[in-house]
Amino acid sequence: MSNKKDDLNLSRRDFLKLTGGTVAVGGAALSGWGLTELIVDEGPVKSWHKSVCRYCGTGCGVMLGMNKDKLVRVRGDQEAHNKGVICIKGSMLDKVMKSPERLKVPKIKKNGKLVESTWEEAMELMTKKFKESLEKSGPTSIGFYGSGQLLIEESYTANKLFKAGFKSNNVDGNPRLCMASAAVGYTQTFGKDEPPGAYEDIDHAETFFLIGSNAYECHPPLWERIMLRKKANPNVKIIVVDPRKTKTADHADVYVPVLPGKDMLLLNSMCCVIAELGLLDEEFISKYVSFNDGKKGISIEEYKNFLKDYRPEKVADELGITPRQIREVAYQFASSKATMSLWTMGINQRVQGVFLNNTLNSLHLITGQICKPGATPLSLTGQSNACGGVRDTGSLAHLLPNGRLIAKEQHRNEMEELWKVPKGTIAPKPGRHALAMFDGMVTGDVETALIMCSNPAQSLPNNRYYREGMEKAFLVVAEIFEDTETAKFADILLPAALYIEKEGVYGQTERRYQIIDKLREPVGQARSDFDILVDFANRMGQGNLITYKTPTECWDEYRIISKSSKYDFSGITRERLRKERGIQWPCPTEDHPGTVRRYIKGDPFADKHIDANHKVHFYGKPDGKAVVFARPYVPGKEDVSKEKPLFLTTGRVVSQWHTGTMTYRVPELHRSAGPGRFVFHPSDAGPHGLKKGDRIEVESSRGKMEGIVDISRDHETPGVVFAAFYDQKFLVNNVVSDDHDPISKEPDYKVTAISVKKLS
Amino acid sequence: METILDILAVVILIVEVILLYKLRQNRFQEKLTGGVRAMVLVAIILFPVLAVMLGNYHVFVTTKESTACQSCHVMAPMANDMMFDTKSQTLAARHYQNGWIAEHECYSCHADYGFQGTMKAKLDGYRHLMRYVTKTYEEPIRYRGEFNSMNCYGCHEGSRTFEAVEEHQPVVENLKSDDASISCLNCHGRAHPEPSRRTPGHEDYKWLSNPKNKEISVKDANEVKEYISNLAVSKK
Numbered sequence: 001m002s003n004k005k006d007d008l009n010l011s012r013r014d015f016l017k018l019t020g021g022t023v024a025v026g027g028a029a030l031s032g033w034g035l036t037e038l039i040v041d042e043g044p045v046k047s048w049h050k051s052v053c054r055y056c057g058t059g060c061g062v063m064l065g066m067n068k069d070k071l072v073r074v075r076g077d078q079e080a081h082n083k084g085v086i087c088i089k090g091s092m093l094d095k096v097m098k099s100p101e102r103l104k105v106p107k108i109k110k111n112g113k114l115v116e117s118t119w120e121e122a123m124e125l126m127t128k129k130f131k132e133s134l135e136k137s138g139p140t141s142i143g144f145y146g147s148g149q150l151l152i153e154e155s156y157t158a159n160k161l162f163k164a165g166f167k168s169n170n171v172d173g174n175p176r177l178c179m180a181s182a183a184v185g186y187t188q189t190f191g192k193d194e195p196p197g198a199y200e201d202i203d204h205a206e207t208f209f210l211i212g213s214n215a216y217e218c219h220p221p222l223w224e225r226i227m228l229r230k231k232a233n234p235n236v237k238i239i240v241v242d243p244r245k246t247k248t249a250d251h252a253d254v255y256v257p258v259l260p261g262k263d264m265l266l267l268n269s270m271c272c273v274i275a276e277l278g279l280l281d282e283e284f285i286s287k288y289v290s291f292n293d294g295k296k297g298i299s300i301e302e303y304k305n306f307l308k309d310y311r312p313e314k315v316a317d318e319l320g321i322t323p324r325q326i327r328e329v330a331y332q333f334a335s336s337k338a339t340m341s342l343w344t345m346g347i348n349q350r351v352q353g354v355f356l357n358n359t360l361n362s363l364h365l366i367t368g369q370i371c372k373p374g375a376t377p378l379s380l381t382g383q384s385n386a387c388g389g390v391r392d393t394g395s396l397a398h399l400l401p402n403g404r405l406i407a408k409e410q411h412r413n414e415m416e417e418l419w420k421v422p423k424g425t426i427a428p429k430p431g432r433h434a435l436a437m438f439d440g441m442v443t444g445d446v447e448t449a450l451i452m453c454s455n456p457a458q459s460l461p462n463n464r465y466y467r468e469g470m471e472k473a474f475l476v477v478a479e480i481f482e483d484t485e486t487a488k489f490a491d492i493l494l495p496a497a498l499y500i501e502k503e504g505v506y507g508q509t510e511r512r513y514q515i516i517d518k519l520r521e522p523v524g525q526a527r528s529d530f531d532i533l534v535d536f537a538n539r540m541g542q543g544n545l546i547t548y549k550t551p552t553e554c555w556d557e558y559r560i561i562s563k564s565s566k567y568d569f570s571g572i573t574r575e576r577l578r579k580e581r582g583i584q585w586p587c588p589t590e591d592h593p594g595t596v597r598r599y600i601k602g603d604p605f606a607d608k609h610i611d612a613n614h615k616v617h618f619y620g621k622p623d624g625k626a627v628v629f630a631r632p633y634v635p636g637k638e639d640v641s642k643e644k645p646l647f648l649t650t651g652r653v654v655s656q657w658h659t660g661t662m663t664y665r666v667p668e669l670h671r672s673a674g675p676g677r678f679v680f681h682p683s684d685a686g687p688h689g690l691k692k693g694d695r696i697e698v699e700s701s702r703g704k705m706e707g708i709v710d711i712s713r714d715h716e717t718p719g720v721v722f723a724a725f726y727d728q729k730f731l732v733n734n735v736v737s738d739d740h741d742p743i744s745k746e747p748d749y750k751v752t753a754i755s756v757k758k759l760s
Numbered sequence: 761m762e763t764i765l766d767i768l769a770v771v772i773l774i775v776e777v778i779l780l781y782k783l784r785q786n787r788f789q790e791k792l793t794g795g796v797r798a799m800v801l802v803a804i805i806l807f808p809v810l811a812v813m814l815g816n817y818h819v820f821v822t823t824k825e826s827t828a829c830q831s832c833h834v835m836a837p838m839a840n841d842m843m844f845d846t847k848s849q850t851l852a853a854r855h856y857q858n859g860w861i862a863e864h865e866c867y868s869c870h871a872d873y874g875f876q877g878t879m880k881a882k883l884d885g886y887r888h889l890m891r892y893v894t895k896t897y898e899e900p901i902r903y904r905g906e907f908n909s910m911n912c913y914g915c916h917e918g919s920r921t922f923e924a925v926e927e928h929q930p931v932v933e934n935l936k937s938d939d940a941s942i943s944c945l946n947c948h949g950r951a952h953p954e955p956s957r958r959t960p961g962h963e964d965y966k967w968l969s970n971p972k973n974k975e976i977s978v979k980d981a982n983e984v985k986e987y988i989s990n991l992a993v994s995k996k
Contacts, residue, residue, distance in 0.1 A: 029890070036887035043906035073906075076946055078954035083849075084945065088927060091946040092934070220947065228849050654927050668930035668937075 044072045050581070052506050052514045053090040054149075054499045055657045057381025058219050059508025060086045061581055062093075064500065069520035071097045071500065076221075080581040081199055081512065087220035088669070089657050095666040097499065103482040104524020107493040114482070114493055119525065122492050123532075126450075126476045127539040129491075130166075133448040133474075139168035139427065143437045143446050146173035146395055147453035148386030151504025151516070153554040154529040155389040156401070157546060158452070161533060164421045165542040169406055169431030170446065172397045174454045175386040176434035180744035181348040182379035183391050185357020189365075189627055191620020192566055193391055193403055196598045197340070197376025198510040198584065202229055204374030207336035209329075211241040211263065211360070212346020212750075216248040217654035219344070219380050223248065237336070239329055241266065242346060243649060243720050250714075256329060257717050259320040260647040261751040264352050264633040266319055266326065267359040268310035273330035274367060275304050276311075281368030288616045289365050290625040298630065306630040315633075334367040338374030345382060345651065349749040353741040355631035362628040371600045371616045381509040383658075388507015392567060393558070397431035401558070402565035406430045418561045421545065433745040435460070435738060441469025448474045450536075452529050453496065457485035458659040458728055461747045462702045462738035478529055484661050485728050495526035502528035504551050505577065511584045511595070513569060515577035530554070563588070566605050566619065636751055638701070638737050644753035646684060646721050648700065650732055651750075653724045660726030676730025677708045678723050678756075681716040685709065688756050695759040700735040700752050706759065707732070721754065762821055769814045772807055779803035820878075823885055824867040832892045834901055837958040837968035838866075844971045851951045861915075868915070869951070872908050900958035907951070909935055912944040 010018065045065030053060040061080020065073030071094045076084035106122035107114040133141045144162045146155055155173075162171045183193045190196065202208075202225045215223040230236040240252035243260040258266055274280060291303045298306075312323035319326075333339050341364065347356045361377050369375040381387055394401040404411035412426040432440050438460060440446030446469075460466045470489035477490035480498045487493055501522040507513045522528070527535075530551055537546035548554045552574050562585075563570040569585035571592045576583060583594040588604050595603050599618050601610045609617035609624060618626040640647060655672040657663045664670050678698060680690060690696065694709040698721075707723070707730055716722055723732040735754065740747040779799050786796050822828055830839040842852040842865070852869075855861050861868045871881035891897045913935060916922040927947075934942045945951060957964040 033887060033890040036883045036890075039883065040887070041905045045906075073941055073943075074946070075943060076949070078950050079956050084950045084954065085948070086946050088930060088942075088947065091942045092930075094941050224947070224949065232847065232849065655930060668933045671933070672927075672930040 049517060049519055050077060050578075051500065051516050051519075052508075052582075053086060053384065054093055054096075054662070055087075055089050055384060056219060057148075057383055057386060057509050058082065058221050059384060059506060059510075059512060059514060059582070060090060060221050061514065062086055062090060064519065066519055071519070077581065080514075081510075082221045083225075085221040085224050088655055088672075089663055092663075092666045092669060093499070095668075096662045099481075099665050101481055101483065101665065102498070102523045102526070103479055103487075103493065103495040104526060105495060106525065107482070107490075109491045109493075114487075114490065119527070122494060123535055123539055126492050126536065129448050129474050129476075130450075130540060134166060137445075137447055139166055140170060140431070141445065141447045142166060142168050143170035143172075143432065143440070143449040144168075145434070145437060145449060145451045145454060145456060146171070146390065148173065148175040148178065148381075148383030148390050150385065150389050150453045150529055151502065151551070152385065152389045152393060152507060152513075152558070153504045153551040154452070154533060155385075155395040156393040156558050157530060157533045157537070157554060158450075159393055159395040159401070160419060161537050161540075161542055161546055163400070163406075163426055164416070164419045165537065165540065165545045167425060167427050169397055169427050169429065170437055170440075170449075171395055171431060172434045172437055173390055173395060174434070174456070174459060175383065175390040176396060176745060177349070177459060177747060177749075178345060178382040179348050179379065179386055179391070180396070180433075180746040181350065181353025181357050181741055182343075182381075184354045184744040185361060186379070187403070187620075188354070188629065189358055189361040190599070190618055191626075192598075194387060194511050194567075194598075195376070195378050195509070196371060197378050198512075198596045199225065199378075200596055201338075201340050201374050201376045201378065202226055205229065205338050205340035206233065206236055206374065207332055207339040208236070208238045209241075209333055209339055209341040209363075210239065210248060210252075211267075211341065211343050212348075212350075212356075213342050213344040213380060214242070214244075214246040214248045214346075214651060215342060215344075215380065216246065216251065218382075218652050220654065222342075222380065227251070237332055239332060241329075243647070243717060244651075244722055245715050245717050247654075247715065254325075254329060254332070256321055256325055259318070260649055260720060261350070261636050261638065262319050262633075263347075264356055264359065264631070265310060265315040266321075266329075267356065267363065268307060268631070268633060269312050269315050269319075269326045270330040270333060270363060271359070271366060272307035272310045273312060273327050274334045274363075275307055277331065277334070279331070279334035280366050284368035284616075285366060285628075287614065288618060288625055290621075290623065290627050291630065292627050293630045303628065303630050306632075310633075333363060333369070336369070338372065339364070339367070339369040340374060341377045342380055344380045346750055348379070348744075348746060350746075350751070351636045351739050351741055351748045352631075352634060353746050353748075354743040355629075355634075358629040358631050361626070362631075365626055365628050371597065373597075376597070378509070384508065385506040387509060387511070388505060388513055392507055397433045397437075400426070402562055402567040404565070414564065418564065419545070435466070435740060435745065435747060438466035438469045441473035442466065443469075444472065446473055448476075450476045450478070451486060451490075452478045452532075455484050455486045455659040455661055457489055458731060459725065459733065460738070461733050461736040461749055463731055463733040463736075464703055465738070478532055480526075481661060481665075485659070485731070494532055495522075495524060496532070497522035497526045497528040501526065502530065502551075504528075504530065505555060508582075511598075512582040513572050513577065513585065514582035515574070517578070568604070636748065637739055638748070638751045638753045640719070640753050644700070644755045645719075646754050646756060647719060648678075648698065648721050648723065648732075648735065648752040648754045649750045650723050650725050650736060653726070656724065656726035658726065660728065664726055664728075673724070673726060675708070676724060676727030676732065677710045678721050678732075679710045679712050679716055680721055681718045682711055682713050683718040684721065685711050689758055690756070697757045697759055698735055698754050699757070700737065700754045702735055702737055702752075705731065705734045721756070765814060765817065769811070769818065772811060772814070776803060776807045776811070779807070820882065823882070824864040826865045826867075829866040832888070833969070834892060834897060834899065836970065837900075837965070838952045840968050840971045841953045845968075848953075849949070850953060851945070851948060869911055872911060873914055899960055900955040902955065907943065907945065909940075909942070909944045 046067045049064045051064045060082040061077030063075045063077050074093045076086040078084035106117045108117040162168045187193045237253045239254045240249040241256040249255045291298045312326040316323045364370040364377045400415045474491050476492040478494040478496040479487050500519040503518040568588040571587040571589040572583045587594045605619045606617040617624045655669040690709045737752040829835050842856045
């Protein structure tokens with residue numbers, strides 16, 4: 001044994017060893033941590049920015065991942081109304097922004113060819129041509145054709161410049177082609193455009209009534225929300241009414257395959273069943289509803305008598321369904337705890353578009369399925385800023401800002417005062433709506449026009465006819481790509497900034513305003529449409545009218561103007577837009593949270609009328625009562641016959657948007673959609689001897705065109721041929737009828753009778 | 761296998777303690793006998809090496825358990841949403857509560873494919889741990905870098921429901937390209953509660969960070985029942 005003591009005290013040496021060991025272990029741990037911090041793959045994004053999707057009217061909040069001036073990632077904004085969900089098109093916006101095919105310099109047509117020019121030369125020529133037309137032929141000889149994709153500041157400026165500056169009411173745009181019927185429908189029923197409800201109602205509804213809406217493909221984030229609602233509540237029922245067995249219809253609890261053009265019969269028949277079964281909400285009706293036949297007020301009894309012509313047994317055959325189906329759907333609609341109707345172009349793009357919209361609103365009014373969570377009519381919008389940019393700014397031929405009508409002297413005077421122009425400046429006659437504007441080009445009445453952010457040479461129905469007008473008129477086209485169909489007709493082609501190359505506000509379906517910030521400079525010499533309009537105004541001697549120079553100044557002018565209307569969004573400042581995830585108007589003060597549902601408590605214009613006995617106040621009407629219209633079914637001119645045995649109906653597909661100007665350039669989306677084609681149900685293809693890939697000639701009352709055949713057993717129905725319009729090599733609108741609603745002037749893209757001839 | 765190794769680790773630990781005690785008794789010996797030398801070899805070299813290996817293996821395995829992720833307070837909003845909020849529509853909650861992932865729920869989505877993916881996940885886990893213990897994080901925590909959508913594809917590829925949706929075709933094409941930019945979450949939504957709800961001060965934060973804090977309306981008996989059953993029944 002050793003004599004050493006068992007000394008537990010640490011010697012200096014041991015202490016140093018222990019300290020060294022501790023430092024070594026600690027150092028290793030910290031170095032390891034440091035290493036792990038360094039090796040995390042951060043991805044290509046250097047900064048994230050809140051924004052809004054460029055495409056449809058869902059108005060999804062997105063987060064944009066930038067690497068210097070490049071958009072490298074698009075993600076859904078989890079804090080926005082869409083809760084992080086976007087669709088495949090929006091997900092690939094980065095690819096569109098990268099496209100090398102952008103138009104980068106102004107061009108002027110010389111000897112039939114577009115040649116590169118300068119902004120100075122192009123703007124001077126544009127000014128000269130507009131001045132010549134104004135001097136020679138007056139204000140009605142010029143026009144502005146805008147878009148539901150222009151920013152609010154841009155549409156507002158164009159509208160003000162043309163109507164108050166040039167005294168021309170020829171201001172219209174592509175929203176006329178997609179939601180004019182919904183706008184008129186709301187206005188007639190409630191006295192005010194824009195919906196009473198919101199997307200939030202999806203989370204409370206127990207019955208979804210989708211009619212003329214293929215939400216699965218056209219509004220995927222909203223469809224996802226509907227499906228989540230259904231999964232969360234097994235009582236939820238989805239009813240889909242559509243002549244096509246769309247992917248939306250695949251998921252329906254009840255699918256009602258009505259024949260094209262007949263659904264007015266269905267809606268009236270549903271009203272009839274609801275009245276017969278005693279499912280009318282009589283208390284709601286007595287307090288908040290009046291009845292009208294379109295000319296005068298009528299009693300509820302007269303309304304019930306009107307409906308008797310639409311008993312299910314009378315109309316079922318013409319609809320192509322059974323009376324039992326009508327009764328089932330009507331009962332479900334009325335008896336559900338909360339029913340939400342959703343519709344899009346299948347209702348709006350119809351010769352009876354306004355009547356259909358009226359009657360959809362009526363279904364909610366007579367059953368009391370409105371103004372409560374989950375119960376509302378909601379027209380889904382097709383374009384990103386058709387609501388905010390065009391409907392709300394009044395950038396249509398018959399409108400003035402915030403729901404005012406050109407035809408009303410009081411409204412004109414109000415705007416003249418707000419715009420600080422002499423009384424009588426605004427012409428009293430509404431201008432030319434979309435089709436009339438291009439028709440005016442054909443007849444020579446419209447000589448010079450500015451087209452911005454739209455592709456009418458591909459999107460207008462009876463396309464060949466209106467192209468003649470585009471050829472004749474002097475057209476200034478502001479475009480992002482040089483190879484669009486409309487660019488071919490440009491006499492002056494101006495390179496426009498795209499999406500995050502400019503700044504402005506979008507307003508989507510549910511009255512929600514959201515800002516898009518500028519995150520990079522425009523490509524080449526491109527300019528924002530706003531800058532082009534301000535420059536144009538100055539050159540035309542309208543600098544005293546368009547006094548603002550920036551989108552922010554313009555927004556502040558417009559925001560203050562809104563204060564004198566029931567649209568009042570004066571509380572939606574630029575600062576709030578940057579901070580919040582969109583705000584729904586009315587929003588009269590900077591501390592107001594915005595209005596989810598109109599006409600009830602919480603709506604600043606209804607609040608003072610709400611008490612223990614009155615829960616609703618439709619303040620758009622003098623008596624506070626919404627109007628149920630007795631709207632008859634009127635057969636359209638386009639119907640099948642022995643000579644034209646099939647219906648052609650057009651629409652969108654999930655991977656493409658509108659005329660494909662942007663989405664068809666994205667390789668993945670291009671391949672997914674494939675070329676434009678006619679899609680048949682096998683039972684129609686068979687008798688015509690058609691198989692997939694065959695070349696055919698399709699003839700309608702508007703002309704003939706060739707195309708290839710596709711066949712779908714799953715998603716088409718007998719008697720109906722479907723074609724999408726995204727492919728500029730497949731201009732299906734050449735044969736689509738330009739019959740339009742007599743009130744809204746919205747064309748009927750959904751019902752064209754055709755014949756088919758096999759070519760190969 | 762894991763149980764056997766756990767038992768082995770315990771046995772080694774006990775033997776190690778005995779060996780160290782024995783060695784302590786012999787620590788002042790001038791000359792070490794062969795037996796003591798063998799004890800030194802085993803107790804100072806072999807067993808510690810073995811213990812480190814077993815320990816590492818144990819950590820590797822147990823940190824795959826969702827309970828390991830949950831053990832950090834900062835992960836509570838994610839875990840509670842996933843496990844206890846029956847009305848949650850986040851992808852994590854839907855996957856967990858429907859039993860779509862049989863085990864290792866967090867790890868299954870957050871580790872990339874293969875050995876490299878495992879190592880990456882472990883290193884990132886270590887980073888999380890260090891951040892947590894040194895309190896160098898801020899709530900709401902954010903995913904650093906990019907979530908790998910191929911982790912979703914790994915499970916969903918070939919499944920009937922996935923293949924039936926033709927809209928997945930351009931997504932897969934994008935994901936497999938050199939210029940992949942899409943995320944499965946774009947169309948399918950949030951994986952976890954959105955950052956605002958995970959921020960201290962938000963009305964939901966209190967309950968997300970500890971479900972026992974959930975305020976229950978006594979008027980709704982069904983909700984009370986549902987809540988209690990959720991608390992009482994552990995998935996495992």
